[in-house]
Amino acid sequence: MDLNTQKISIIGAGIGGLAAALALAQKGADVTVYEQASTFGEVGAGLQISPNGVAVLEALGLFDAAKALANEPESVIMRDYKGATITRLPLGEAALQRYGRPYWQFHRADLLDLLAKAALDAGVTIAFDHHVTNVTGNEAGALLEFEGRDAVLADLLIAADGVRSPTRSAVFEGEPASFTGQVAWRGLVLADKLPAEMFPNAAQVFMGKGRHLVTYPLRGGSVINFVAVVERENWTEEGWNLPDVPSNLQAAFSGWCPEVETLLSKVNDTFLWGLFNHPVLPRWSKNRIALLGDACHPMLPFLAQGAVMALEDAWVLADSLARARGPRRGLHDYEDRRKDRATRVQNGALRNATAYHLKSPLVRGAAHKVLSYLNEEWLLGRFDWLYAHDVTRGEP
Ligand SMILES: Cc1cc2nc3c(=O)[nH]c(=O)nc-3n(C[C@H](O)[C@H](O)[C@H](O)COP(=O)(O)OP(=O)(O)OC[C@H]3O[C@@H](n4cnc5c(N)ncnc54)[C@H](O)[C@@H]3O)c2cc1C
Numbered sequence: 001m002d003l004n005t006q007k008i009s010i011i012g013a014g015i016g017g018l019a020a021a022l023a024l025a026q027k028g029a030d031v032t033v034y035e036q037a038s039t040f041g042e043v044g045a046g047l048q049i050s051p052n053g054v055a056v057l058e059a060l061g062l063f064d065a066a067k068a069l070a071n072e073p074e075s076v077i078m079r080d081y082k083g084a085t086i087t088r089l090p091l092g093e094a095a096l097q098r099y100g101r102p103y104w105q106f107h108r109a110d111l112l113d114l115l116a117k118a119a120l121d122a123g124v125t126i127a128f129d130h131h132v133t134n135v136t137g138n139e140a141g142a143l144l145e146f147e148g149r150d151a152v153l154a155d156l157l158i159a160a161d162g163v164r165s166p167t168r169s170a171v172f173e174g175e176p177a178s179f180t181g182q183v184a185w186r187g188l189v190l191a192d193k194l195p196a197e198m199f200p201n202a203a204q205v206f207m208g209k210g211r212h213l214v215t216y217p218l219r220g221g222s223v224i225n226f227v228a229v230v231e232r233e234n235w236t237e238e239g240w241n242l243p244d245v246p247s248n249l250q251a252a253f254s255g256w257c258p259e260v261e262t263l264l265s266k267v268n269d270t271f272l273w274g275l276f277n278h279p280v281l282p283r284w285s286k287n288r289i290a291l292l293g294d295a296c297h298p299m300l301p302f303l304a305q306g307a308v309m310a311l312e313d314a315w316v317l318a319d320s321l322a323r324a325r326g327p328r329r330g331l332h333d334y335e336d337r338r339k340d341r342a343t344r345v346q347n348g349a350l351r352n353a354t355a356y357h358l359k360s361p362l363v364r365g366a367a368h369k370v371l372s373y374l375n376e377e378w379l380l381g382r383f384d385w386l387y388a389h390d391v392t393r394g395e396p
Helices: 015-026 051-059 063-069 092-099 108-121 166-172 246-252 258-265 306-323 327-356 361-373 376-381
Strands: 007-011 030-034 046-049 075-080 085-090 104-107 125-127 132-138 141-146 149-154 156-159 178-190 203-208 211-218 223-231 241-244 270-277 289-291
Touching (some): 007 141, 046 108, 085 092, 085 361, 085 376, 211 258, 223 258, 241 246, 246 258, 246 270, 289 327
Parallel strands (some): 007 030, 007 156, 030 125
Antiparallel strands (some): 046 104, 075 085, 241 270
């Protein structure tokens, strides 16, 4: 299909919406991204982008610019809550050798900025302060309605409007995302407030009963990012992330090893995120409307793949539309090429939630012992299905 003839609207200027906008504009489409916020927020802190996500950045022509912003960790160090090392998953050179591409970590704002600038350069319009209130569609196109603004007609509409996607409920009759019983605090601490030897160039995962904490350096090691997850029964309906006081976070990890306690003692600002999931949708596209990223497959962060899957979606969407004879066929092909993989990753992240939070000290001790005996290269090989996959080579 000749994308030069297509006027495409995208809802949401997150990683997924911006990557899709760029990929489509590079193929000639006339793309406008509608974002409800008035600017990019800094909320979100760190994002790990594994080699399968780097493949998409590379295909979009962003490899060098992204490399300049990325942190490249040497390994993932798995530790128990008392600080004892259980095992290491080698990354750095090992990931590069094995997958031909690096494993990177970014400040989310840096990655958003990179994608936004590239999208603008490619001719995309990003319309901030555009809150979409309703979406309808038929075989010929889609209509977007906004709060306090004129409606817009599009040949194609891509809804990358996040985990609480209004389009998913309005058009696809999907159930609302449900709370998983887990919350995550996220935030950053300036590295010069911390003993350097406690935070090497690695992702560290500290695991204890019903909770875990992940930490890694960003921006050349000048800041330390953390994600701290605990199980909890309820979540407010006000939003999916809220500012919280550091003392709640500190109390949740009180008595943990010095690395964790020292890091958390320096936290000034933090946000608490509810973690949501929803059943796999029967369809991701209808007429000329399709969902992308968290809007269609929100996942727990325990494989660090939500943004990576949004990048893969974006590439496959543009490729499928460019190859198809018509827009509806193209959206169907996109869905067919993406659904099994996204579902597999969603399920894998769910399984990791249990593994990280083992409650019984006996079971936890035994599981950690088994992990400690495993060969490190073999451990990395367990991720081949995920990291070696390259959607830009046209794989399904
Ligand atoms: C604690 C935690 C850690 C994570 N770590 C990682 C990681 O290391 N690696 C990784 O790959 N992923 C990670 N993720 C997941 C990742 O953050 C998300 O999967 C990813 O950001 C989803 O991108 P998206 O573009 O689909 O949605 P979003 O980033 O949510 O963007 C949706 C956009 O749509 C806009 N929008 C919504 N409704 C409307 C409307 N009505 N009108 C106009 N605009 C609207 C929103 O304002 C928003 O800008 C993590 C998630 C969490 C919670």
